[in-house]
Amino acid sequence: MAVKHDIDGPVRSRRRAIRKHLLEWYREARRTLPWRDAGDPYAIWVSEIMLQQTQVRAVIPYFDRFMTRFPTIESLAAAPLEEVLSLWKGLGYYGRARNLHRGAIEACRRYRGRLPADPAELLRLPGIGPYTCGAISSMAFGVPVPVVDGNVIRVLCRLFGLDEDPTSYQVKKRLWRWAGILVPEQDPGTFNQAMMELGALVCVRRRPDCSRCPLEPLCDATRLPDPGVLPVRPRKRVRPEIRAVSLVIHDPASDALLFGRRPPRGLLGGMWELPTGGARWEEPVEEAARRVALRRFGMDLHPQALPERVVHVFTHLRLSLDVAICREVPPHLSTADAGPGDSREGAVAGCSPGPFDVAYQAYRWVARQEWETLPMGRSTGKVLDILPLASPRR
């Protein structure tokens, strides 16, 4: 009879030693971070959401500003989404900010402005997935549940010599199970932070510093010529490329530009951008810009193309953005308040509407001094940076 291989055996047999070595190292090596140690579930929540896809160093100033302006869940829930997006500007992945805001509103409605300690309840809040739930539950409430982020995946794959694709469903499940075996009943939050800290400081992506690693005697990857080959890299995703054109409509009297607000859901939801529309690859910039102006404003604004093109890479697509300057102002939007948005989405003839053919919810003139605080995506910021308007932006 075949003997069944126990794939969790090495995790169980090494767990005591791993906990001991890791926690000893963490006491000495841990960084001082503004969200650590306070045990404030809300601060942990905000920090964990900001840290998704973003480096610690970049997050710290955003976290400080955010917590100063919104020190409690109630204050966040009471704020307009636009202000939340404005404080998030530059961090990217704006869906995180929208979900955090929705989550705060839900937490006020269901839990009187507190986060529940029960992981199952936490998971019901918008934007809280297994990772954030594990972080809040273990760090703020001492619930012995695991946390598995990119750092932990790297450490686990190397520690146990796992050479399978960690993005596959089965392997992900196994990694969560292993992390669950390792996490101790006592002070699980510190253990989880220690695992993440090891991945961030020592067991780093390309060149793990094994000579400084407290887990070196326990680690399978040290038997390889290069432990950095683990985890196995999933095959690279090819991002589709799309093209769009933005219209620069400038009012020299007030030194303001016309912006449109995108719908609340989807790519760059709720953010402001220069009036933009999708374009065909072979379409000359001015032709595409005229078509976008006709569609959005019902008039020909005689746009003139700028020679520069902005390229911006989103998680799932690559955008090539041309820019055209219009010398006229649509008469129905000439008042200081501009006006309501478009009645419907548009599209290039013969194509289905793309992410830049959305109907705007509103139009607004925004003076130069407000551009810095207006919630807008990085692609719009890049366009503003190349504009040859009278006084330079920088």
Ligand code: SF4
């Ligand atoms: S010994 Fe090297 S590969 Fe193994 S966990 Fe430590 S740093 Fe990572």
